[in-house]
Amino acid sequence: MTGSGLAWRGGGALAVLAVLAAFPLAVTNATVTTIGVDTLVFAAAAVAWNIFSGYSGYISLGHAVFFGAGAYTVGIAARAWQLAGGTVFVLLPLAGGVAAGLAVPLGLIALRVRRHTFVVITIAFFFIAQLTATNLSVTGGSSGILAPSPNWDAATFNDPFYYAALALLVATTAASWLIRGSRFGLQLRAIRDDEDRAAGLGVRPMPVKLAAFVVSAVVTGMAGGLWFYFIGQAIPQFAFDPLFDLSVVVMAFFGGLGTISGPLLGALVIEPAQQYLTLQYTNEYLSEILLGVLLAAVILGLPRGVIPTAADRIAAIRARRASRTADAGAAGRQPVAGARAQGAGR
Amino acid sequence: MLTAEAVSKAFGGVQALRDCTVAVEQGTIAGLIGPNGSGKTTLFNIMTGYERVDAGDVYLGGRRITNLAPQRVFALGIGRTFQLTRIFPRLTVLENMLVAARHGGDGRGLGPLARAGGRAHRRRAEELLEFTGIAGHAGALAGTLSYGQRKLLELSAVLVADPAIVLLDEPAGGVNPSLILHIAGRIRELNAAGTTFLIVEHNMDFVMELCGNVTVLDYGTVVAAGPPDAVRNDPRVLDAYLGIAEADDDAAAG
Amino acid sequence: MGRQIYEAIADGILGGGVYALMAVGLTLIFGVLDIINIAQGILVVLGAYLSYVLSVHLHIDLFVGLLVTVPAMFVIGVAIQWLFIRPLRGRDRTSMSLLAAYAVALIIEGALYRIFGPNYVVLNAPYITSSVHLFGFYLPDIYLYGFALAVACVAALYLMLYRTRFGRSVRATMQDQTAARLIGIDVNRVAAVTFGIGVAVTAVGGMMFGATSGGFNPNSGYDLISRLLAIIILGGLGSIGGALAAAVFMTTAEALVDIWSPDWAVVVFYAALVLVLTIRPAGLFGRAPVRAQ
Numbered sequence: 087m088t089g090s091g092l093a094w095r096g097g098g099a100l101a102v103l104a105v106l107a108a109f110p111l112a113v114t115n116a117t118v119t120t121i122g123v124d125t126l127v128f129a130a131a132a133v134a135w136n137i138f139s140g141y142s143g144y145i146s147l148g149h150a151v152f153f154g155a156g157a158y159t160v161g162i163a164a165r166a167w168q169l170a171g172g173t174v175f176v177l178l179p180l181a182g183g184v185a186a187g188l189a190v191p192l193g194l195i196a197l198r199v200r201r202h203t204f205v206v207i208t209i210a211f212f213f214i215a216q217l218t219a220t221n222l223s224v225t226g227g228s229s230g231i232l233a234p235s236p237n238w239d240a241a242t243f244n245d246p247f248y249y250a251a252l253a254l255l256v257a258t259t260a261a262s263w264l265i266r267g268s269r270f271g272l273q274l275r276a277i278r279d280d281e282d283r284a285a286g287l288g289v290r291p292m293p294v295k296l297a298a299f300v301v302s303a304v305v306t307g308m309a310g311g312l313w314f315y316f317i318g319q320a321i322p323q324f325a326f327d328p329l330f331d332l333s334v335v336v337m338a339f340f341g342g343l344g345t346i347s348g349p350l351l352g353a354l355v356i357e358p359a360q361q362y363l364t365l366q367y368t369n370e371y372l373s374e375i376l377l378g379v380l381l382a383a384v385i386l387g388l389p390r391g392v393i394p395t396a397a398d399r400i401a402a403i404r405a406r407r408a409s410r411t412a413d414a415g416a417a418g419r420q421p422v423a424g425a426r427a428q429g430a431g432r
Numbered sequence: 433m434l435t436a437e438a439v440s441k442a443f444g445g446v447q448a449l450r451d452c453t454v455a456v457e458q459g460t461i462a463g464l465i466g467p468n469g470s471g472k473t474t475l476f477n478i479m480t481g482y483e484r485v486d487a488g489d490v491y492l493g494g495r496r497i498t499n500l501a502p503q504r505v506f507a508l509g510i511g512r513t514f515q516l517t518r519i520f521p522r523l524t525v526l527e528n529m530l531v532a533a534r535h536g537g538d539g540r541g542l543g544p545l546a547r548a549g550g551r552a553h554r555r556r557a558e559e560l561l562e563f564t565g566i567a568g569h570a571g572a573l574a575g576t577l578s579y580g581q582r583k584l585l586e587l588s589a590v591l592v593a594d595p596a597i598v599l600l601d602e603p604a605g606g607v608n609p610s611l612i613l614h615i616a617g618r619i620r621e622l623n624a625a626g627t628t629f630l631i632v633e634h635n636m637d638f639v640m641e642l643c644g645n646v647t648v649l650d651y652g653t654v655v656a657a658g659p660p661d662a663v664r665n666d667p668r669v670l671d672a673y674l675g676i677a678e679a680d681d682d683a684a685a686g
Numbered sequence: 687m688g689r690q691i692y693e694a695i696a697d698g699i700l701g702g703g704v705y706a707l708m709a710v711g712l713t714l715i716f717g718v719l720d721i722i723n724i725a726q727g728i729l730v731v732l733g734a735y736l737s738y739v740l741s742v743h744l745h746i747d748l749f750v751g752l753l754v755t756v757p758a759m760f761v762i763g764v765a766i767q768w769l770f771i772r773p774l775r776g777r778d779r780t781s782m783s784l785l786a787a788y789a790v791a792l793i794i795e796g797a798l799y800r801i802f803g804p805n806y807v808v809l810n811a812p813y814i815t816s817s818v819h820l821f822g823f824y825l826p827d828i829y830l831y832g833f834a835l836a837v838a839c840v841a842a843l844y845l846m847l848y849r850t851r852f853g854r855s856v857r858a859t860m861q862d863q864t865a866a867r868l869i870g871i872d873v874n875r876v877a878a879v880t881f882g883i884g885v886a887v888t889a890v891g892g893m894m895f896g897a898t899s900g901g902f903n904p905n906s907g908y909d910l911i912s913r914l915l916a917i918i919i920l921g922g923l924g925s926i927g928g929a930l931a932a933a934v935f936m937t938t939a940e941a942l943v944d945i946w947s948p949d950w951a952v953v954v955f956y957a958a959l960v961l962v963l964t965i966r967p968a969g970l971f972g973r974a975p976v977r978a979q
Contacts, residue, residue, distance in 0.1 A: 145781045195960060199967040202722055202923060205784060206915045207963055210956040213912050217956075221949045269530075272523070276531045279520035285502040286480060286512060287532040287589065328908060332792075335785065343778075371799035378792025385786045386773055 103256065110248050119244040121361045126251035127313050129353035132337040133258045134305035137265060138298045140344040143278030144201055147331045148208030151215040152303040154325035155188055156181035156310030161231035161320050162224065170234040174315055175250055178308045185307025186300050193299040197292060216326035230321035233314055247316045254312065258305045262346050274298055333360070336377065340384050342391030351392060433458035433628060434479065434510070434597055439488030441474055448474040450652040456597065461619065461629040463643035467673055470649040472632045473515055476599050480512045481505040511595035515602050517582045521575030525566065528574050528585055529557035532593040560588045564618060580611045597628040604635045616642055640664065648672065690945050693823055698938025700829040703836040706933035708891035709917040710840060710926050711884035717860040717924035718880040721771065721783035725791035727911025729885055732794055733759055733892020734902055738807055748811050748893055755889040763885025764878050766790055772874065791907065798904040806901035809893070832894040839890060840930070856880055860924065916959040919969055928971030
């Protein structure tokens with residue numbers, strides 16, 4: 087990443103942040119801001135998912151376990167300690183902690199197997215979690231738990247949730263950025279490309295994978311807790327929803343798996359689109375078909391996602407421009423080597 | 433220094449290694465040759481922790497390292513390359529170099545969140561890229577390199593951690609003659625500086641020129657071991673490769 | 687109590703036979719194409735709906751209807767492989783094919799919802815409610831027919847694999863795709879046909895599922911695919927015998943637990959999977975990882 091590249095990225099990030107922060111001040115339509123909260127929560131979840139699955143290459147279809155665990159943690163704790171209003175937000179780190187506590191044993195089991203089996207075992211975990219929540223009484227069985235209802239001003243009701251979600255998103259994106267540039271992130275990406283070879287170079291696969299797994303679980307748990315408080319209840323089939331993992335996966339792939347901003351872009355595009363479609367066509371089955379079509383289109387047509395593909399195009403244009411000026415210039419100079427890593431995420 | 437003692441390994445019905453003992457002296461360049469299927473790569477895999485032994489042991493300077501995981505073997509100072517060159521295609525060439533942990537711990541005190549590659553680490557990586565001759569590609573994605581360049585990168589990435597001994601699996605395989613000379617020259621330089629090598633190769637010239645000591649495997653057992661000239665003329669070795677007993681001719685001649 | 691246990695075991699074995707058939711299709715696809723066809727669950731449901739349409743609208747007997755649904759599902763399978771799986775390239779191919787299959791599953795599920803709606807439907811036939819009195823137990827006719835059919839299909843599959851030239855190509859591709867290509871095997875054709883076969887068995891599985899489930903709707907696919915996945919992982923990816931053993935084992939275990947607690951019986955299914963994988967990451971009869979990842 088060159089100096090000017092960093093300035094561009096930093097400036098771009100601040101611009102996006104400014105827009106997101108100002109959004110609820112400019113738009114007061116409750117339906118729209120609800121979609122906004124939803125989008126930000128999913129964006130945080132997508133970035134978190136990417137920290138594990140994107141960087142390590144192990145596709146997890148069970149992150150809903152952590153989402154739901156976070157939701158139920160906030161619900162049970164709020165009920166047990168009689169919390170309400172703004173103090174409920176204090177429970178979010180607890181939700182993250184519970185998710186982390188789950189992630190360690192689950193990760194130790196799941197990360198010992200090959201990638202294929204890993205996906206399936208995450209699915210198994212998902213079903214176990216959903217079934218357990220339906221059967222236990224502390225989680226309210228199939229009727230679930232209700233969240234305490236804050237009595238905030240109806241006009242700005244969504245705002246606290248919005249800004250909490252935004253804060254979570256900012257923190258998660260910062261974490262993703264930090265990890266990607268670090269030694270830890272490099273080892274993860276090496277594992278993604280060739281785990282055995284990475285081991286042969288001294289990388290310890292299990293601790294590295296597990297750490298990423300836990301970090302991603304913590305954020306997902308917090309997102310789940312926030313979402314629970316926002317929509318007001320946690321029911322097993324929605325707290326543990328297979329479409330959650332699917333959406334997160336589509337967002338990450340669409341934007342660019344393994345990049346920092348890819349999942350964020352994916353969420354900002356796909357979640358509002360999904361919500362809009364669900365509202366327009368109350369027949370929700372259409373949105374399911376469209377999601378499937380979108381996923382197929384992304385996988386087949388844009389397999390690396392929007393951001394890496396765009397980065398490649400920009401790099402190709404720059405290289406062409408540079409080689410043209412080099413050709414036009416003195417004869418003895420070498421043209422710029424192609425395929426220079428642009429640092430825009432791969 | 434590195435010894436495989438009485439190692440046996442079977443895969444299903446195939447006995448890949450049978451009571452095999454190979455010893456590598458410190459500071460030498462040792463060769464390991466044998467027909468296809470004789471167990472050379474299996475021996476490498478066992479020495480570096482990619483396979484478990486059925487019987488026997490592996491020792492590094494007297495310390496038992498049998499069945500240790502690859503990352504622990506690497507931490508003890510043994511590096512290796514693979515028969516089918518393996519690199520990290522989606523990382524840049526420089527990033528490939530920074531994956532290996534330096535012995536003594538890189539960024540100690542800074543922890544895993546340290547920026548990938550401290551300045552010293554980075555400098556050593558760049559030096560090595562210069563040494564092997566691919567420094568011009570440092571920023572390119574490793575997947576865009578040619579076959580020969582990948583071989584050099586694979587070797588460089590192993591060397592960045594200063595291993596005491598390097599196991600090379602067919603370093604000259606599928607590579608043009610001038611590059612082979614280049615690689616051989618680098619190996620000699622590194623050996624002069626103290627690195628021990630164990631090389632598996634089919635290219636006889638390469639082995640005979642470079643190695644001080646050669647071991648020959650056939651069907652998983654050692655059939656000969658010694659200086660290159662002695663091994664070259666050993667009838668058992670000829671038998672292993674050609675499958676015919678030329679013993680009469682050779683006995684008459686020498 | 688003992689009687690209940692025997693009944694549970696009988697139920698488990700008979701029911702397991704049908705799951706085995708579907709699981710074999712799934713593990714065969716994995717063995718040859720190295721992908722997990724996560725759409726298998728919804729394809730079973732599709733097979734069930736096809737049988738439903740033939741039965742209710744055209745009054746064709748369920749078993750006779752298979753003569754139509756099996757080839758139809760075969761063609762659908764080949765189409766899916768050709769359109770969605772074959773074009774995938776690159777290092778992440780295995781994850782991407784899984785997601786492509788997931789996409790197909792979503793599309794099919796959405797389409798089924800739109801066509802048939804969310805209401806539960808049932809397959810009806812006289813032999814579904816009748817049963818045979820054997821050894822002091824009542825064994826439902828449909829289970830016996832289904833079990834026999836499943837056994838026949840698995841036997842046919844084995845014959846195909848081990849006695850025909852095509853079967854040899856399949857086994858060669860399973861062992862080493864590159865080597866198979868080098869000796870002249872059209873790997874693409876083998877892949878497409880194998881996928882087709884793996885899906886064709888869901889026609890049979892779908893009919894049986896529809897007849898014995900007591901009601902199904904498009905959402906039933908999730909439960910099905912998770913069970914099938916658990917079975918093939920437990921048995922070892924790519925192992926047909928493993929799929930058979932695992933299917934019977936898991937359905938029997940679930941039936942046994944069901945005696946004590948119906949709520950937790952389903953959890954046993956997945957818990958068994960997790961337990962086995964903790965001890966043997968390759969599954970009961972899994973192949974040792976040939977590929978590094």
